[in-house]
Amino acid sequence: MLKRRALLLAPLATPVLAQAQGAVAVTDLMGRAVRLPRPARRIVLTQGRHLPVLALIHPDPLSLIVGWSSDLRQANAPEYAQLRAQTPSVDQIPVIGRGPVDTISFESILTLQPDLVLLSRFTAGGPDGGLARRLDAAGIPSAVIDFFADPLGESERSLTVLGALIGREAQASAFNAYYRRRMDDVATRMAGAEPKPPILVQAHAGGTACCFSAGTGIFNGMIIAAGGRNIATDILSAQMGQLSLEFVLSTDPYVYVATGGPFGGARGGVTLGTGATAQEARESLARVVQSQGLAGLSAVRAGRAHGLWHGFNDTPAHYLAIEALARWLHPDRMRGIAPDASLAELNDRFLSIKMQGTYWVDLR
Template sequence: MIAWLTRLARQVAPVLLALALTQTAPAAAQPLKVTDLAGRTVTLPGPAKRIVLAQGRQLNGLGLIHPDPVSLLAGWGSDHKRQNPDAYARYAAKFPAIDAIPTVGDGATPDGFSFEKAVSLTPDLVILSQSLAGTRYGPGDLVQRFEAAGIPVAVVDFYLQPLRDTAPSLRILGTLIGREAQAEAYIRFYEERRGLIANRVRGAERRSVFMHAHAGGFDCCQSPGKGTFNDFITLAGGHNIAIDMIPGATGQISLEQLLASDPAVYVATGGLHLASRGGLVLGLGISPEDAARSFATQVARPGISALAAVRNGRAYGLWHLFNDTPLHIVAIEALAKWIHPERFADLDPQATLNEISARFSAIPLEGALWVDGTSKRGP
């Protein structure tokens, strides 16, 4: 009997071992597959770890879904440091490695981007904005050339049509870097806030709004036309008066045209890029007191001070760089509160920004990103 049991054990043991190995062995890694904003299928063998971010400012999107987005970069556009020095300083303080990341040109314009430098960094993924993706570059556009070099490319965008493209762009990035859950969490938060605004402005009067872009830094008056800020104003329940005068995405109207239009609400935009020009200064790290002084200077300028919106306390300041980041939901909340204070008395954009900073952002989001004006008068 003992001999029989011994033989049986020898026969069964290999089978049991094989079953155990089958149950404990990790499943083969599945490739990651998404459809990008250009309608292309992008496939990676696993989460990207060496990304070339052609437009550096898109770090602001990555930083909402990854705790250390800098660790993913093999190279990036230098436009982030130039255009968003306040955010750059905060990334550098928390992630010192950012200063050693190679740049691939400016990234803000097609001529500023270096295809050759990007390829030399051997990335496992290149991320292009919509505006760069269609750029003709030698014998083909950038997408075609990267594909010909065997480098995967994904097209995302937070600028041209942000209300349409923000959620899918975050979802694309989340999948390609293995952060789907974090991306979906931000998307849910974003869409809940957006839905609240859309519901409350339904049926409201479309009050006229003028957005003075880069206020004080250039001749009066640059303003957004179709796209980014116009979409924000529309969602917030306003009518962008520049859309009737500017055929493209941005343009300039005269002070005389502005005074003749006499909008109900005046919104100046600014940032650190205007500090050397004497323009409106807002941004991360800017104190409320400094922002208020800068804003007061702008609305006291000849012509601007004559606007009824300024006289009636319906003039406000907004960080210009809300125009290319998923943080723009905060800007829309501020605009809604300014355009329809009677419908949004309980809305607190600062609380929304604080929650994003605590729950999502890789860097602290502290500083004066808007100025509420000097009056609390009603519509």
């Protein structure tokens, strides 16, 4: 994960779209021209976690997938179980690797004869795009989209590219317009909010000693958008890194947030995500606070300690995390905004694979 976050980002490119007689032409995030004779119907995902992104704009995204990485199956068993319950044939989708670019089988991709391979900045093979170049040489179209490296800056463009590639431009445009309204609403509410309350977001809390945190990385952008000040940036110049317990206790952030996921409880962390109940999320958060030596924080004593699903770091649905963070940091400015209602609206209006579980929780 650290290696992934340390990858240098290629220069950003604005998607350029054109369609004629069913043909598709886009410019992906790495500035590569991608041309298809028609919208893609046989797709290989080099990141299985891009399936929920497809579910934002397609009514049956699994019908497009002819091969994928096993990262979704391995890292999120409850979500995969939900997929299997809805579509048992999901087990028959060929696996091309585990997700890191050095595990992906290029030969397996060739065998599947896809009309499109979806890459991320990570699986493209680093700044030089190694896997992307091999696919180009083999005559297999591929496109780089990304919701992890710079989610606030690249999610809308990535979804625009994806929508064009699968013939769902209108649906991508509709979601992007909705996303922009939600983001702009929070930005308007946060305008002029001073001071910026200090906050600690402890990543994968409880899995390691206190406190692994986001420095300049993904969650930092969400904190800024939510009107907060990330205490980790006082120490960390990298995207992620370790803070000492002494630093955290002496800084005493106004709000404490622990991120968690499907295996949180088993690994000593916070249980959140698909299938998680509010009770087990809250109980696991309480255990983390105690085991990490954080019970003395004023945020914990005053009821400003919370849990947040770590998976928000790689999905356009991260606006839900920003709403939750802003509500914890500035409850007076966020009156009328309820993340639970926002999630229900997302499920109702867009997602064909629903988000069903607990994605944030208050310690109290």
